[in-house]
Amino acid sequence: MPVLHLLNHTPRGSESFARCLESMAEGDGLLLIEDAVYAALSGTPSAGELRAVAAARNRCFVLKSDLESRALSVRRLAEGFECVDFAGFVDLVAKYDASISWG
Amino acid sequence: MPVLHLLNHTPRGSESFARCLESMAEGDGLLLIEDAVYAALSGTPSAGELRAVAAARNRCFVLKSDLESRALSVRRLAEGFECVDFAGFVDLVAKYDASISWG
Amino acid sequence: MKLAIQINGHPASSMAATTAYQFIKAALRKDHQVILVFFYYDGVFSRLVPAHTEAETAAAVAPPDWAALVSEHGLDLVICSAAAERRGLAALSPAAASDLMRTATPVGTFRAGGLGQWVDACLRCDRFIVFAS
Amino acid sequence: MKLAIQINGHPASSMAATTAYQFIKAALRKDHQVILVFFYYDGVFSRLVPAHTEAETAAAVAPPDWAALVSEHGLDLVICSAAAERRGLAALSPAAASDLMRTATPVGTFRAGGLGQWVDACLRCDRFIVFAS
Amino acid sequence: MSASSRRFLFLVRHSPLAGARFRETLDMIFTVAAFDQWVTVLFLDDGVFQLVAPLGEHSASDLLWGPMLKAMDFYDIHEILVDEQSLRLRGLTASDLVIGAALVAPEHVRTLLGQHDRLVVC
Amino acid sequence: MSASSRRFLFLVRHSPLAGARFRETLDMIFTVAAFDQWVTVLFLDDGVFQLVAPLGEHSASDLLWGPMLKAMDFYDIHEILVDEQSLRLRGLTASDLVIGAALVAPEHVRTLLGQHDRLVVC
Numbered sequence: 005m006p007v008l009h010l011l012n013h014t015p016r017g018s019e020s021f022a023r024c025l026e027s028m029a030e031g032d033g034l035l036l037i038e039d040a041v042y043a044a045l046s047g048t049p050s051a052g053e054l055r056a057v058a059a060a061r062n063r064c065f066v067l068k069s070d071l072e073s074r075a076l077s078v079r080r081l082a083e084g085f086e087c088v089d090f091a092g093f094v095d096l097v098a099k100y101d102a103s104i105s106w107g
Numbered sequence: 108m109p110v111l112h113l114l115n116h117t118p119r120g121s122e123s124f125a126r127c128l129e130s131m132a133e134g135d136g137l138l139l140i141e142d143a144v145y146a147a148l149s150g151t152p153s154a155g156e157l158r159a160v161a162a163a164r165n166r167c168f169v170l171k172s173d174l175e176s177r178a179l180s181v182r183r184l185a186e187g188f189e190c191v192d193f194a195g196f197v198d199l200v201a202k203y204d205a206s207i208s209w210g
Numbered sequence: 211m212k213l214a215i216q217i218n219g220h221p222a223s224s225m226a227a228t229t230a231y232q233f234i235k236a237a238l239r240k241d242h243q244v245i246l247v248f249f250y251y252d253g254v255f256s257r258l259v260p261a262h263t264e265a266e267t268a269a270a271v272a273p274p275d276w277a278a279l280v281s282e283h284g285l286d287l288v289i290c291s292a293a294a295e296r297r298g299l300a301a302l303s304p305a306a307a308s309d310l311m312r313t314a315t316p317v318g319t320f321r322a323g324g325l326g327q328w329v330d331a332c333l334r335c336d337r338f339i340v341f342a343s
Numbered sequence: 344m345k346l347a348i349q350i351n352g353h354p355a356s357s358m359a360a361t362t363a364y365q366f367i368k369a370a371l372r373k374d375h376q377v378i379l380v381f382f383y384y385d386g387v388f389s390r391l392v393p394a395h396t397e398a399e400t401a402a403a404v405a406p407p408d409w410a411a412l413v414s415e416h417g418l419d420l421v422i423c424s425a426a427a428e429r430r431g432l433a434a435l436s437p438a439a440a441s442d443l444m445r446t447a448t449p450v451g452t453f454r455a456g457g458l459g460q461w462v463d464a465c466l467r468c469d470r471f472i473v474f475a476s
Numbered sequence: 477m478s479a480s481s482r483r484f485l486f487l488v489r490h491s492p493l494a495g496a497r498f499r500e501t502l503d504m505i506f507t508v509a510a511f512d513q514w515v516t517v518l519f520l521d522d523g524v525f526q527l528v529a530p531l532g533e534h535s536a537s538d539l540l541w542g543p544m545l546k547a548m549d550f551y552d553i554h555e556i557l558v559d560e561q562s563l564r565l566r567g568l569t570a571s572d573l574v575i576g577a578a579l580v581a582p583e584h585v586r587t588l589l590g591q592h593d594r595l596v597v598c
Numbered sequence: 599m600s601a602s603s604r605r606f607l608f609l610v611r612h613s614p615l616a617g618a619r620f621r622e623t624l625d626m627i628f629t630v631a632a633f634d635q636w637v638t639v640l641f642l643d644d645g646v647f648q649l650v651a652p653l654g655e656h657s658a659s660d661l662l663w664g665p666m667l668k669a670m671d672f673y674d675i676h677e678i679l680v681d682e683q684s685l686r687l688r689g690l691t692a693s694d695l696v697i698g699a700a701l702v703a704p705e706h707v708r709t710l711l712g713q714h715d716r717l718v719v720c
Contacts, residue, residue: 005590012225012342014613014644016122016687019521023489029586038225039613042647047689069232074614075664076650090236097337098211098242104595107342107489108712115358115475117491117522119565122643126611132708141358142491145525150567172365177492178542179528193369200470201344201375207717210475210611220353222430222618223385251500252356258431260618292503296496297355298391325507333480333511338594355496384622393496425625429618458629466602466633471716 006031008100011040012107015050020106025053030061033100035093036085037067041074044085051082058084067093109134111203114143116210118153123209128156133164136203138196139188140170144177147188154185161187170196211242214335216328219343220252221273226341227256231274233339238283246331247287249320252343254294257320277319288323344375347468349461352476353385354406359474360389364407366472371416379464380420382453385476387427390453410452421456483514485592488523498526501598502544509551517548518588519577520559523598524566527558529574545575559585605636607714610645620648623720624666631673639670640710641699642681645720646688649680651696667697681707 009028015021021043028034034057036044043050044066058064068087071078078087088096097103112131118124124146131137137160139147146153147169161167171190174181181190191199200206215234219226234244249256260273279285332338348367352359367377382389393406412418465471486505492498509515519527527545548556560579563569570579580588589595608627614620631637641649649667670678682701685691692701702710711717 005593007589007595010342012229014647017613017644018121019119019489023521026582027585027589029590032589037229039644039647042613042688045689049687049689051689070229074647074650090232091240093233094237094240094242097213097339102589102593102595103337103339104487104589105340105342105597107597108715110711110717113475115362117525120491120522122611126643129704130707130711132712135711140362142522142525145491145566148567152565152567154567173362177525177528193365194373196366197370197373197375200346200472205711205715205717206470206472207609207711208473208475208719210719220356220385223353250504251497252353255431260429260431293496293500296393296500298388298393325503328504329507329511329513332484332508332594333482333513340596342597383626384619426618426622429622458625461626462629462633462635465606465630465716466604466635473718475719 005101006033008033008035008096008103010035010037010103010105011043012038012105014039015043015048018107021050024106025057027104028057028060028062033063033065033096035065035067035088035096036070037093038070041066041070041076044082045076045080046082048082051085055082055084065092065096108204109136111136111138111199111206113138113140113206113208114146115139115141115208117142118146118151121210124153127209128160130207131160131163131165136166136168136199138168138170138191138199139173140196141173144169144173144179147185148179148183149185151185154188158185158187168195168199211237211337212335213237213242213244214328214331214338215244215247216338216340217247217249217253217256218251218340220255221258222255222260224252224343226253226343227274228272230341231276231279233341234279234285244283244285245335246327247285248323248328248331249287249289250293250328252297253341254289254297254299257289257294257299280319287320288327289320290324290328291322292324294322344370344470345468346370346375346377347461347464347471348377348380349471349473350380350382350386350389351384351473353388354391355388355393357385357476359386359476360407361405363474364409364412366474367412367418377416377418378468379460380418381456381461381464382420382422383426383461385430386474387422387430387432390422390427390432413452420453421460422453423457423461424455425457427455481513482594483592484508484516484594484596485588486515486517487595487597488517488519488526489521489597491522491525497598499544504596504598505548505553506551509553512552514592515553516555516557516588516592517553518557518559518580518585520562520585522562524558524562524568527573527575527577528568529572542574549575557584557588603635604716605714606630606638606716606718607710608637608639609717609719610639610641610648611643611719613644613647619720621666626718626720627670627675628673631675634674636714637675638677638679638710638714639675640679640681640702640707642684642707644684646680646684646690649695649697649699650690651694664696671697679706679710 558577678699680699
C-alpha cells in the first residue's frame with residue numbers, strides 16, 4: 005500500500021528528515037509542508053538527498069502556500085519537486101492509501 | 108571568560124549538541140541536564156565526542172538527579188564525566204563567568 | 211471521502227492547527243466529509259485564542275477560525291479532556307468568559323471528549339491524517 | 344551571588360520549570376539571592392496548574408510548588424504579560440478561580456510584568472541562567 | 477476482522493520524560509487495543525530510551541512508565557518491535573531493555589508502514 | 599559604560615514561522631538596546647532562515663519580520679553576524695540575505711561567547 009509521507013520541520017532541526025527518507029518504499033509519496041519546504045531549495049544538501057528519493061520512483065511534493073508565507077519563490081525549488089496547493093494536498097491524501105506525519 | 112554550557116536534549120534529537128561542542132573554548136565547562144544525560148552513557152558515540160572535548164581541557168558534568176529520574180546508574184556513565192547534584196549545579200554557575208543554554 | 215483529523219501541535223509554537231485548518235477548508239470545498247477533528251497532546255491549547263496586534267495578523271498566516279467551521283459546516287471538534295486537564299485546562303464548561311483568558315472561543319465550538327471517539331473515527335474514516343507539532 | 348533566572352519551556356512538554364525550581368531551591372539553601380524569575384515564551388504557561396493522578400505524581404518528578412517559594416522566600420516571579428496574551432492567557436486578575444482552569448495558583452504567586460524588569464535584573468545580577476524548552 | 481477493522485502502527489520516537497507525552501501515547505495504544513484492533517508498536521529513534529531497563533541500585537518500578545510498559549505484554553498488542561539501528565546509535569543492546577521486544581532492521585520499517593493503514597507517530 | 603552595563607549576545611537558532619517565538623526574540627533584543635547596552639546578534643543554524651530575502655514575485659514586506667529586521671540597522675545594535683557554515687549547509691550565500699550582516703567562521707563563535715556576559719539562545 006503506497007504511503008504519503010509528511011514532513012514539517014527543517015532537515016537539520018530534527019532526526020525526522022533522515023528517518024522519513026529511510027522509511028520510504030517504492031511508490032510512496034513525500035509532501036513537504038511548513039518549515040520542511042526549506043529542504044527543497046535548490047543548492048541544499050537536503051534537496052540532493054530528496055532527488056535521490058525521487059529517482060527511486062517516488063514523487064516529491066511541496067506545499068505552495070508554505071513556500072509563499074516564507075517569501076520563497078517557486079523558482080528557487082530544486083528540480084524534481086511538484087508544487088501543490090491545499091486542494092492538491094487533499095487529492096494526495098485521497099490518492100495514497102495512508103499518510104504518516106513524521107513531525 | 109570561561110563559559111558554562113548547558114545541554115538539555117538528547118544528542119540526536121536536535122542540532123544543539125553538535126553546535127554546543129563546536130562552540131566550546133578551552134577552559135569552558137559542560138553540564139548535561141534533563142534528556143542530555145543520555146549522551147554520557149558509556150558506549151554511545153556522543154560519549155566519545157564528549158571525551159574528546161574533555162581532553163581539550165574542558166570539564167564535563169552530569170546532573171545526578173536527571174540520571175536517577177531516568178533510572179540510570181552512575182556506573183553506566185562513560186569515563187571522564189563528573190556527577191553533580193543541584194548544589195553542585197549552583198556552584199558551577201558561580202564558578203564560570205557566564206552560562207549558555209543551548210536548548 | 212470520509213476524513214478523520216488529529217491535531218497535536220501547540221498553537222503558539224507549531225503550525226499544526228493553522229495547516230490543519232486550511233486543509234479542512236480545502237477538503238470541504240471538494241465535498242469530502244470531515245467526521246472528526248481531534249485535539250490531542252499540546253493541540254488542546256487550540257481552545258485558547260491568542261491576542262494578535264493588527265500588524266502581526268496582517269504579516270503572519272491568519273489564525274484558524276474554528277467557530278466559523280462549526281457554524282457553517284457543523285464540524286465535530288473534540289478536545290481530549292484528559293489531555294486538557296493534564297495541562298491545567300478544565301473540562302469545557304458553559305461559561306465562556308474567564309478572567310484568565312483574554313478572549314474566549316464562542317461556547318459550543320469545541321466539545322470535550324476522549325480517545326474512544328478518536329478510535330471510532332479512525333475506524334469509520336477512509337483517511338486519517340495527523341498534523342504534528 | 345545575585346541570580347536572575349529565565350524560564351522558557353512549556354510545563355507540559357519541557358522540564359524547564361521543574362529543573363529551574365530545583366536549581367532555585369538549591370541556590371537559596373546556599374544563601375544566594377534570586378532577584379528575578381522571569382517566565383517568557385511558552386514558559387508563561389507555568390501559571391496553569393496541571394492535574395496529576397497520584398500515581399503519576401509519585402512516578403514522575405514532582406511539579407514545582409511556586410506558591411511555596413513565594414511565601415517562604417519572597418521570590419519575585421514575573422510572567423511576561425505580552426507573551427501570555429499572545430498565547431490566550433489574560434493579564435493576571437485578582438480573581439483566582441476560573442471555569443477554564445482545573446486548579447488555580449494562589450493569588451499573588453505570579454506578577455504580570457514585562458521585558459523592562461527582565462533587562463533590569465540582567466544588569467543587576469551576578470549570573471543570568473536560562474532554562475530552555 | 478470486520479470490514480471496519482484497521483491495522484494500527486504506533487511509532488514511538490520521543491524520549492520518556494518529555495512531559496505528559498508518553499503517558500498519552502500509551503493511552504492511545506491501550507484504547508485501540510480495547511477496541512479489538514490490530515496494534516503494532518515500534519520503538520525507534522529517541523523512543524528506544526523509553527525501554528531502557530534500570531541498572532544498579534534502581535528497580536523496574538523506578539522507571540517512569542515501567543509498570544505500564546510491562547502491561548503491554550498482557551494487553552492484546554500484536555507485536556512490540558524495536559529498531560535495531562536506533563539502539564546501536566545510542567550504545568544500547570537488546571539486553572538493556574525492560575520488556576521483550578523483537579529487533580527490526582531499517583528495511584523492515586518500510587515494509588511495516590505498508591502493512592498498516594493507521595500510522596501514528598508519537 | 600556604567601559599572602552595571604553588560605554585553606549581550608543573542609544567538610538566533612530557530613526558523614521564522616515557529617509561532618510567536620521570533621517576534622518575542624526581537625522584543626528582547628530591542629528592549630536591551632533601549633537600555634543602552636552592548637548588543638550583538640548572531641544568526642546560526644536554522645536561525646539563518648530568518649534572513650532569507652524574498653525572491654521572484656515577492657517583496658521584502660512579504661517577509662514575515664522583514665520590516666522589523668530592517669529596523670535592527672537603525673537601532674543601536676553593535677553587530678549583526680551570520681554563521682557562514684550554517685548558510686552553506688542550507689544552500690544559501692550572503693547575497694540571499696535581507697539585511698547586511700558580517701559572515702563569521704565557527705571558531706569566531708567560540709571567541710564571541712567569551713566576549714559577552716549575557717548569552718541568550720533564542
